[in-house]
Amino acid sequence: MIDLVGGVAGKAASQILKEVLDTTGNTPAAPSAGTATGPSFFDALQSVGNGVVADLKGAETQSFRAVAGEANPRELVDSLMNAEQSLQTAIAIRDKLVTAYxxxxRMQI
Structure with missing residues (x-):
């Protein structure tokens, strides 16, 4: 179930981020000499998105184990709370990105 959500949401988010970060269709310019290099903004957001999907998958797995009677209730609650917190964070980030976009x-050129 989460695979479908992650595939659709991840694909749409990556397309939106690519459009927002590079509206010209060109690859971003390389950093000049003397500047620190690191992961791009897109890579950072993509890793956050992948982490959220992983948390949701973990919570789903724990839920199935709990229904089968194989999981500790405390572990189930911990995984569900972690997944909920990750999802709320992802929603807040998405809302901020949409607002900024x-x-x-609306800016006049």
Whole structure:
């Protein structure tokens, strides 16, 4: 079940992020000499998204184990709370990105 959600949500998010981060269709310019290099903004957001999907999959697995009587109730509650917190964080980040995009799109050139 989560595979379907992760596949659809991850694909749509990556397409949106690529459009927002690079609207010209060109690859971003390389950093100049003397600047620190690290993961791009897109890579950071993608890793956060992958972490959220992993947390949701873990909670789903724990739920199935609990229904089968194989999981400790405390472990189930911990995994569900972790998944809920991750999802709320991802929703808050998405809302901020959409707000920023709308604000930028309203700017006059």
């Amino acid at each position: 709308l604000e930028i799109s």
